[in-house]
Structures are given as C-alpha cells and as structure tokens.
Amino acid sequence: MGFFIDTDVDPDSRARLSGDYCHLRQYQIERLENDGLTGLCFRPPLRQTCTHMEKGLPMQITFTPIGTAHPNTDNIPRHWTVSDVEGSLVIDPQYTEALADIAVGQRIMVLFHFHKSPPFSPNLLKQTPPHRQRPFGVFSICSPRRPNPIGLSVLEVLSRDANVLGVRGMDMIEGTPILDIKPFVDKDSNLPSREDAD
Structure with a gap:
C-alpha cells in the first residue's frame, strides 16, 4: 500500500470539517488511488477554520512514495x-x-x-x-x-x-x-x- 498526505481538501470535506469537527485532532483517513498506487490520505482539520491549528500545532505535510x-x-x-x-x-x-x-x-x-x-x-x-x-x-x-x-x-x-x-x-x-x-x-x-x- 502506498502512502501520502493530501493537502487539497474538496468542498464537501471543507464543509464537513468546518463545524463540530473543528476541535478534533484526529486525522480523517481515506483510501485513494494515486497514479496506480493505493494510498492513505490523512486530512487534518483546516487551518483557517480550526482554532487549534492556529496555536502552533503541526502543519500539513505531503509525502508521495517514490x-x-x-x-x-x-x-x-x-x-x-x-x-x-x-x-x-x-x-x-x-x-x-x-x-x-x-x-x-x-x-x-x-x-x-x-x-x-x-x-x-x-x-x-x-x-x-x-x-x-x-x-x-x-x-x-x-x-x-x-x-x-x-x-x-x-x-x-x-x-x-x-x-x-x-x-x-x-x-x-x-x-x-x-x-x-x-x-x-x-x-x-x-x-x-x-x-x-x-
């Protein structure tokens, strides 16, 4: 299985993460396909909608297998x-x-x-x-x-x-x-x- 963290969040995910999900620190995990490699997409709450992201907690990081x-x-x-x-x-x-x-x-x-x-x-x-x-x-x-x-x-x-x-x-x-x-x-x-x- 491949591994990557995607920083692009679609509109549906943006809406879902903006409300009650804002306080969560857990990653939302989805299985995706990326150029034929099955991957895990870890989507942290959005910085602009989540207060805890503005307090110096880890930023989003993207890795794609080579x-x-x-x-x-x-x-x-x-x-x-x-x-x-x-x-x-x-x-x-x-x-x-x-x-x-x-x-x-x-x-x-x-x-x-x-x-x-x-x-x-x-x-x-x-x-x-x-x-x-x-x-x-x-x-x-x-x-x-x-x-x-x-x-x-x-x-x-x-x-x-x-x-x-x-x-x-x-x-x-x-x-x-x-x-x-x-x-x-x-x-x-x-x-x-x-x-x-x-």
Missing part, C-alpha cells in the same frame, strides 16, 4: 544491521535519472513508510523490543509502531538497472512504500556538501 520494496523472502529480520536479505527497490520511472550516480557497492539510506503498522496510541510511548529485557521510549528504539511510522534502513547496492536497484540488508516487507533515498555518509570525505566532493 517506489516500493520487494525482498526475496517473507522471512524478514527485525533490523537491517542483522539482515543479509536481498531484493529490489523498484523506483517510479519518472525518477530514473535521480538514480544515475548510485554505484554498485555503495551503501544508501532508504526512508520508508511502515504501511502495515497499527495506529499509534499513548500506551506505545514505551515499548519492550523482542531482543531486550525492559521497555524503552519509542524514540530510543526502531519499533514500527511510532507517532509517524517512518523507517530507515542502510542497504548495500548490488545492481542498478534503469529504475530498479538490487540491494542487500533489507528489513522491509513486500510492497513497502519508499519515501526517499539518500547517500550513506560514514566519513568526512564522503560528505556530498564538500566543495571537493566528486
């Missing part, structure tokens, strides 16, 4: 640091040129959406990971059950064929929506912002 992950197995490790699973990242063809300088052997950071994660609730602020003996604050662990269900994995690039990257180290399930890809920087000489960087 592709999907496809591991070669259903037996997915709990984290990329303990994974040798290989698979592919199939990127939307419109972004093929954006992959041009990704090289075989390189490591990349992949940001993705935990699209199968259950809704977050206050009782999940502290969780006990399966390999640990005590609860930890959710921002100290890699649990998929998070306020914003976003994951990050560092993967080794095995191949690049047009818009498809072959990778190793996957900890994503089949069809996981990919939000972004960034270079993995492990030393100063690799910093893309350096003036003498390649």
Whole structure:
C-alpha cells in the first residue's frame, strides 16, 4: 500500500470539517488511488477554520512514495544491521535519472513508510523490543509502531538497472512504500556538501 498526505481538501470535506469537527485532532483517513498506487490520505482539520491549528500545532505535510520494496523472502529480520536479505527497490520511472550516480557497492539510506503498522496510541510511548529485557521510549528504539511510522534502513547496492536497484540488508516487507533515498555518509570525505566532493 502506498502512502501520502493530501493537502487539497474538496468542498464537501471543507464543509464537513468546518463545524463540530473543528476541535478534533484526529486525522480523517481515506483510501485513494494515486497514479496506480493505493494510498492513505490523512486530512487534518483546516487551518483557517480550526482554532487549534492556529496555536502552533503541526502543519500539513505531503509525502508521495517514490517506489516500493520487494525482498526475496517473507522471512524478514527485525533490523537491517542483522539482515543479509536481498531484493529490489523498484523506483517510479519518472525518477530514473535521480538514480544515475548510485554505484554498485555503495551503501544508501532508504526512508520508508511502515504501511502495515497499527495506529499509534499513548500506551506505545514505551515499548519492550523482542531482543531486550525492559521497555524503552519509542524514540530510543526502531519499533514500527511510532507517532509517524517512518523507517530507515542502510542497504548495500548490488545492481542498478534503469529504475530498479538490487540491494542487500533489507528489513522491509513486500510492497513497502519508499519515501526517499539518500547517500550513506560514514566519513568526512564522503560528505556530498564538500566543495571537493566528486
């Protein structure tokens, strides 16, 4: 399933959200289609009609998947640091040129959406990971059950064929929506912002 947050609200939704719904902080959730990708549309109350939106609460943010992950197995490790699973990242063809300088052997950071994660609730602020003996604050662990269900994995690039990257180290399930890809920087000489960087 894909994932995006739509900032465009149709007239019917505008009317529905303007009255008694104004005080609600919960998102209105709808299933949509976006260029063939099934998505979730999270529609927060409108800023101009809802007082709480004028008090500095979070703004609306839009993400559209750039592709999907496809591991070669259903037996997915709990984290990329303990994974040798290989698979592919199939990127939307419109972004093929954006992959041009990704090289075989390189490591990349992949940001993705935990699209199968259950809704977050206050009782999940502290969780006990399966390999640990005590609860930890959710921002100290890699649990998929998070306020914003976003994951990050560092993967080794095995191949690049047009818009498809072959990778190793996957900890994503089949069809996981990919939000972004960034270079993995492990030393100063690799910093893309350096003036003498390649």
